Amino acid sequence: MHPWLPGTPAAPRRQAPPVTPGTRTAIFTGVIISVIGGELCPPEAVRAAEAVGRELAKRGATLVCGGRGGVMEAACRGARSAGGHTIGVLPGRDALETPPNDYVEFPLFTGMGFARNIVVVLSGEAVIAISGSYGTLSEIAYALIHEIPVVGIDTWDFAYHGHEAERITRVSDPVQAATAAIALAEARRTALRG
Numbered sequence: 001m002h003p004w005l006p007g008t009p010a011a012p013r014r015q016a017p018p019v020t021p022g023t024r025t026a027i028f029t030g031v032i033i034s035v036i037g038g039e040l041c042p043p044e045a046v047r048a049a050e051a052v053g054r055e056l057a058k059r060g061a062t063l064v065c066g067g068r069g070g071v072m073e074a075a076c077r078g079a080r081s082a083g084g085h086t087i088g089v090l091p092g093r094d095a096l097e098t099p100p101n102d103y104v105e106f107p108l109f110t111g112m113g114f115a116r117n118i119v120v121v122l123s124g125e126a127v128i129a130i131s132g133s134y135g136t137l138s139e140i141a142y143a144l145i146h147e148i149p150v151v152g153i154d155t156w157d158f159a160y161h162g163h164e165a166e167r168i169t170r171v172s173d174p175v176q177a178a179t180a181a182i183a184l185a186e187a188r189r190t191a192l193r194g
Contacts (some may be wrong), residue, residue: 020086029127029169030062030127031038031185032062032124032125032185033178034126034139035052035130036129036136038070038131038132039068040070041130042131044154045070045153046074049070049075049078051078052153053082054079056075056181057079057080057081059178059179061181062087063085063086065086065090066090066116067087067090067101068088068090068091071132076101077102079170086103086106088100088106089123090108091112091113091116091131092109117135121148122146122148125148125186125188126151126188127143127148128151128152129150129153130152131153140168147188148188150167151177151181151184153170153172153174154172169184
């Protein structure tokens with residue numbers, strides 16, 4: 001039985017760090033990285049996604065994804081195996097309509113269908129795209145529109161006048177993907193503050 005279905009006991013939660021009155025301390029001090037990719041995907045994408053999730057968790061990043069199977073489940077599995085946190089932004093209204101994968105720690109049910117893709121992207125400070133189908137393409141587009149850095153492992157490529165295909169940082173290795181995404185997210189965070 002999935003932990004988010006009715007009648008399943010709740011898993012123990014970690015306690016948030018204390019907040020000092022008068023300060024602007026954030027609960028999340030690490031970056032949040034969106035991992036996107038298809039639910040139906042080749043085995044090499046699953047392996048890459050799991051390794052990406054694990055590498056993000058080792059570096060203290062929180063992973064946000066669409067919360068379903070394929071790349072999303074593999075990335076969550078990797079993150080949780082390394083003690084990381086996972087957020088799943090789901091298309092349905094509840095766990096009965098769209099059950100999250102077993103490795104989603106914090107499910108967010110939107111009732112938005114594919115429109116939830118914008119929430120997945122805007123929740124992260126950078127995006128890692130692994131393989132993917134049309135939903136992944138829409139998420140890449142949202143990231144580029146909103147100037148959120150994109151790192152890609154064997155994902156969509158495009159060439160169209162007036163658009164810079166090199167805005168997607170292409171890597172072939174999950175360690176490179178995690179490292180690049182975190183560096184890009186931290187650079188973006190610094191630029192937005194300054």
